[in-house]
Each structure stands twice: as C-alpha cells, then as structure tokens.
Amino acid sequence: MEKLTLTETPTCACGSVSVAVDGRALSMLLCSCRDCRKATGTGHSGFVIMRRDDVTVSGETRHFTKIANSGSEISRHFCPICGTPVYGVTARSPALILLPVGLFTEPDWFVPTQAIFSRSHLVWDALPEGIAQYETYRPGAEG
Ligand SMILES: [Zn+2]
Ligand SMILES: [Zn+2]
Secondary structure (H helix, E strand, O other): OOOOEEEEOOEOOOOOOEEEEEEEOOEEEEEOOHHHHHHHOOOOEEEEEEEHHHEEEEOOOEEEEEEOOOOOEEEEEEOOOOOOEEEEEEOOOOOEEEEEHHHOOOOOOOOOOEEEOHHHOOOOOOOOOOOEEOOOOOOOOOO
C-alpha cells in the first residue's frame, strides 16, 4: 500500500507546542487500551506512526512513562499548559513516534487499518466497520 506523505505543523490546543511533520505515515491505528482511554477521555485513541526523524517538536512538553502491556516503556508527552496529548515514544521502537490524530487540523486523510486492545474495547464505542481487531497488539507488531 502506498504510504501517505504528511507535511504539516499542527499545534496543541493553546498553541505553545508545535509539531512539524514531514514524512510518510507508516501506520494508522486505533487503540482501546486503558491508558489510551485515560489519555483521550473516551473509548479509544487514534494514532499515526511516523519516523521520529521526520517529526520536530517545538515548545516544552511534560511526560510520564510507564510499562506498556508489551512490557516495554512508553512515554506520553503532553502540553503542560493545556494538557493536549502531543506524542508518544516507546523504548522498544525508539526510531518511531506516535502522533495522536486529533492533534492535526483536518485529519480527513486518517484511515486506520487496525484496532488494537479490543480486549478492553467498550461496546458503546463505535469502531469503523470491518476494521481488523486484535486482542492486544497485532501479531508481529512492535509495541
Ligand atoms: Zn498547549
Ligand atoms: Zn492504547
């Protein structure tokens, strides 16, 4: 499948953090894990995965790190002023960066191909019809 190229500089809600992206969207997914539910305040998150080298974050972020279900550390960075989730990085895949799709201004290009952590998916939370669902991670995927 041809990869979408994104060239955009979205910001957090208050504008103090900007995220310049210039590169290909490697993967798009939805996640219903409990941490994503807390980070988004609703049933699931939507992420674009890109190469870390293709993304430049400007402005101060704060983060917290915890052990993900994969057993590797994930750090979730957010704006300390407005609380917008800005990006995530995992110790297991340090060359990659996870960008919440809600950060982008008009992400109508977002076409998630998998929904992960269906084991904690909530019945009222609608997912796209026909999307591949996985109990935890997609087999063979990096956490
Ligand atoms: Zn902000
Ligand atoms: Zn998650």
